[in-house]
Amino acid sequence: MEPIPLPSRIHYELLLQVLERQTAFAVSQKPAVREQVHQLISTLRKAMAQQKQLEQTCERTNLPVDYRWSLNNIAFEQPFDQPPSPDIVTGHREPKV
Template sequence: MEPIPLPSHIHYELLLQLLERQTTPAAQHQSQHQAQVHELISTLRKALTQQKRLEESLSRANVPIDYRWSLNSAGLETVSSDVR
């Protein structure tokens, strides 16, 4: 069975850290932008949660997962499903 390619979790983590540590403080005096930043953070957290649900479903179905670090090296630099 062909592995299902999914982004490595680090992609979500890096984006969340950037938004929480740098973007949020920079936008704190602009309420409209601050609200949009919080919405973006929430959306990314939901996306990561949804991906984890998909991973659990694939695991239960014994479908292998191919965690990808980039598009440029698809099929060359992949990480096994033990490393996220």
């Protein structure tokens, strides 16, 4: 059975650290924006908890999990005559290997 691709947990941690340490501080004097940031933090914590539940379900049912650090992993699975997919954040393409 093919492993189930899931984002690496470090992605959640990085987003949460930026939002909690930098974004929240930057908007501390702006109540409306501060509330939106707190809602976003809450949503990310819920998403992380839901992923942990999914991981536990996979473990109980013996489904392997493949933690992904990037969408660029997909580029190595594409035929060599096709360009790799652009990075979703930067829009840049990884060079062919």
